[in-house]
Amino acid sequence: MAKESAPKVLTIDPAAAEMIKFAEEQGYSTAFSRVQKLAACPIGESGACCSICDMGPCRLVPTKANPDPVGICGATRATVAARNMARHIAAGAAAHSDHGRDMAFTLLGIATGEAQGYEVRDPAKLRAIAPYFGIKVEGKDLLKLAGEVAAAALAEFGNQKGELKYLSRAPKKRQEIWRRLRLVPRGIDREVVDILHRTHTGDDQDAEHILLGSLRCALSDGWGGSMIATDISDVMFGTPSPLVTQANLGVLKDDEVNVVVHGHEPTLSQMIVRVAMEPELIEYAKSKGAKGINLAGICCTANEVLMRQGIPSAGNDLSQEMAILTGAVEAMIVDVQCIMQSLASLSAKFHTKLITTSPKVKISGATHIEFDEHHALDIARQIVRLAVDNYPNRQATRIPQYTADLVPGFSHEYIRYMLGGTYRGSFRPLNDAVMAGRLRGVAGVVGCNNPRVTHDQGHNYIVKEFLKNDVLVVQTGCGAIANAKYGLLMGEAALEYAGPGLREVCEAIGIPPVLHMGSCVDNTRILTVLTEMATEGGLGDDISDIPGVGIAPEWMSEKALSIGAYFAASGAYVLFGVNSPVENSEEVTRIMSEGWEKIVGGKMEFVPDPEEIVRRSLAHIDAKRAALKLPAYDPSKWGKSGDSRMAELLKLHAEQRQRALYGAPVPAE
């Protein structure tokens, strides 16, 4: 099924809608306008195009005359679709893992005293992860330990044989499955190279085998590079815990210097957060007529500083151009991944400075100030100063006045804490809730935005359906911000949207029904939570036993495919929206679904219809419940606890209240 060029409704976000309208009026080009003019390539989108050698490119589109076409070299539709998928996964894994490598290098810089301004903010986490690398903690100076952990993490990238160290964190049964199927990644870089090699022309030409290889590559991301990225970011910048902040374009300020950080890595943005609070710079901003310096984020760099420092998010990926359109952004600082090239030409129409900072990323027309962790603070100051200098150039602004509060910060460490406090923290109450049926199951709704489908709608619809059905939702990345904008990431949302069992659980803990677990690299936190649930007892002994699903309703990036594949290889059922990039091969579609389910217990399916996604998800959750011999989902049993009766009584007059609360007075002596 070829996807529509553009959805009928472009976005459900009123702030984005306001900016789209403005752009249309002014004739500015945005992703939302381009998507209406540029249809997706029908050959490429279904995985029918093979362009890996110059005998082609070959388009393997079946026709009546030739229902099963092959390429010049004889490659079948299955081989081509599988090869394309594997290469996407490898690219996604490379991007996420490389992010992890940069974090490890910064940690190493801390240890050697060369990383200006950085420090070990969470020594407990450093001590917690060291043993996974086989590093002894006792009696070691923090910096020495940091150095050893960084070196060990870096060694994982170049490792040639053996097993990635973090795999030992997975449930025992899962590790055995990986070993049996030879899915155990040896080194992070090696697995990416392995895929690029085997998908070169004339190599691996067995779809099932290619896809198995891609699972190993994806695992080197999820249980390798990404997990290292998450852990070391926490070590350097602090493990998140809940706080209150805001999301959407309304967080930009009319009377302050707006600095927007966009991309994925926290290294530079953390320094910008720090220097933006320096009195000298604030004074400098005032000298230019601004009231102060306002930081906001876009995409996952936003999530990194949102969950740790409460820096508000101006929006998710499709809001990147929208932020520029407000005319209120002095500087947009970008690092890596998901940065649209169009930002350069669009910002040129305003006073906004687009500043690229990664040695890996330059965009024609943007200002490049290369980031180097040895001089991080200096560079951050230089960038903020540049933004302040740009403030007087600001013309008319049009900030859409939409924001919503959210409570992010649900690291797996905090989840453990919130379920029992310092002394009794565990996943027992969560497992209990699933076992009893208060929670029908759990779902991770993650991933990108994609203008081919209505912006935010897939995320919003699916999550609300889950909440109604007592499914606890965890989110990361752009998906999390999608729902934050509509208030779903607040404790209050449980009272409004959650089914009776989920509401009871949320009220008991004080959590939103949708937990923001971080940026897209932090999907590894979900792996850890699933592992904890599997080992806590009562929900089987492997991730594949848990009544849960993973969804990427509006995916677009290759990283999403890598994430989906590592979840499937870890035993999860993963559903992707939008369209199927392997649609051209029934065989590959089948291998990734039933085929994988048979061997690894997890599977990946592409289902464009959000309603169908919900149906399949709930059916899967119910089937997993039944397999665990848990009681069937029955919401009528729950919902009796909570504060509502108390709230009613507190409205009464004092005497009436006394009587209602405590019954007849205690007789005097």
Next chain:
Amino acid sequence: MSRYIAASAIRGANSIARETELFLQKALQEKGADAQVVFPNTAYFLPTILGLTGRKVETLGDLMPVMEHVKSLLHPAPAQSRWTPYLGETLDSGIATLLAMEAHQALRYLYGDQPEKLEGFQLAQQSLLEKGEGVGHLNGPIDDIQLRSWGIQLVDGRMPGFAAIVGCAKSNEVAVKIIRELQRRNILIFLAGNVNGRSIIHQLQEEGVDMGYDTYIVPFGTDTLSAIYAIGFATRSALTFGGMKGGQAREILLYNKYRVFAFVLALGEVDDLKYAAAAGAISYGFPAIADTVIPEILPTGVTTYEHVISMPFDEIPGKDDLERAEKLVQKCIEVRGVKVKMTEVPVPVPYGSAFEGEVVRKADLRVEFGGKRARCFEYLYNLPMEKVEDGKVQVLGPDLDSAAEGGAMDMGIVVEVAGRKMQEDFEPVLERQIHHFINGASGVQHIGQRDITWIRINKAAAEKGFRLADLGKILHARFHADFGAIVDKIQVTIYTNTADVNSMLQIAREVYNKRNVRLQGMVDEQVDEFYSCTLCQSFAPNHVCIVSPERVGLCGAYSWLDCKASFQINPTGPNQPIPKGQMLDSVKGYFTGANEFLYQASHQQFNTVSMYSIMENPMTACGCFECIVMVIPEANGVMVLSREDTSMSPAGMTFSTLAGMTGGGQQTPGVMGIGKYYLTSKKFLSADGGFKRVVWMSSILKQTMPEELKRAAEYAGDPELLDKIADETICTEVSDLVKFLEEKGHPALTMDPLM
């Protein structure tokens, strides 16, 4: 939590922490940092502080870091809107509250304000009454001696739990009813707190209810702070009986969650401090039940069942307040999952699980059945429904009053049961329950099972009119109560004529054998799961039997199949499946699953068990073993001493002396208690050389299981082996044994050294 409770509890925690901090500062100024801070009669310092922080508080100065820790656990109350999560924060505040409360009470002791004074009050405690003490004041914390005498009953289930009652009941009548309902169920009662100055302690005092150790009602004090003594008691239970050390906070809290069935009953208004203390109790796994309107917290997890229950007293359905009080207590029991057995057993002596550990001494003996002087057996089997007349109890032969005082009689107890869901596999499981059921009668002691049953009845019981038919009545009542799910009808026939006993015993023995052979042919490698048996943890709290197809339980009554059946009958009972897990050592029989189970079930006493070796991490024993196997170093082999053998052994000790060092849930390399059929297993000491290691065995074993032993000898590769094994008729001295072995050419002498 609910946000309302979280806000109250966190407010309460902050204010008690602040109050205690100020009190401490005052005390430091007035008394100095070196002033001694103690609770009376305890070796555990301030027990909650010791348990949760590992700090041994002896002086005022020692309290300073405790208060710093308290402050680090405090949090701001959740906001009215846009709140962040509060459960973990509230539980931390609850712990802070408990620590502050204990510090506060310790300071009061320093100022002589504890135990709390109460005019006209007398503690019901014989030892104090005799000395004219315990007058004019309440109890204060429970002393260590009392803790030991109660604690073990609490953790092993004889005393099903404790109720910490805080506040004041609706009326004196309701107060008394609540107490009586709890007492009726053997539940220990702790009293504290008040509502507007009036406490349940006042109510009970006015009604003339005796309060003190002797009545199982302990009045701590009339304010909420004194409720900390209940938590101190719970903490010390874990330290004393759970083998935990101060500072093992998580373990101590979990021990209480899983082993100490306690709950908080809040009568009347719940204020901030009560919420805060209840939040602390929740970390111990103790839920709170209020008789007023408070927000409920029904999801489970920190506690086993619901966390907080509201049961507004006037809304409880019931014809009067008394019935409402009864229902309130029932709800408490249900919420904590307190296991109370309320079986009415129609016998003339007191009956209850509290009497199970009772011993009948020789001086008190009226009559005994079995043992050395007589024969006694018990046998249970299944019949079609129409063949059993429920409740029929017959005594065929003379009753116990015909025996001379201190005499002995033969007896056979034959129990016939019927039930739609009854299976043959369940017979031995039910039969083994007879031990446990008969022991519940006061003045009656039951040891062993099958044909080694030994029952003693004391003079007091006989004087009260206890007769043999009462054994049948007990069995009838208890089988209905405990196994009603599978047994519909029970009839009991008790034989006392020696001829009848002997002929019935023949039939029973054939069945015992059949039950034994049913297992033959099954091997450990075939199954994925072993089974535990922790039935005897009431005597030996750390003992764990691990039963495999090739290793019968040491009492001889529980085979792997029996355990499997027992698990089906009672999925939460003492026989739990143990996934074998990974095999670490096929020779010695080390399995990850068995080790993990042992660690947990032995309360962290042991973490490794060898299934097939006596030399390394042998299985522990309770006291019910049929035989003792013990290494004789001089002979490079082992002796097997039967329970029925009263003679001297080559170890220089008789069975009864040796039993003392074999049992009690210890791992003693070189000594092991076993079921006699384990001797015939291919896995018998297979890591140490197997059956060929046996150099001496009680002759009764050779007589009673000749065929089985012959097969074992053949399997060992020496068909003549039995003739080379000595017994008590051949020698009981080591030197004679070695001589005998050399003469016979016993293979053990040339085997690898055992030690």
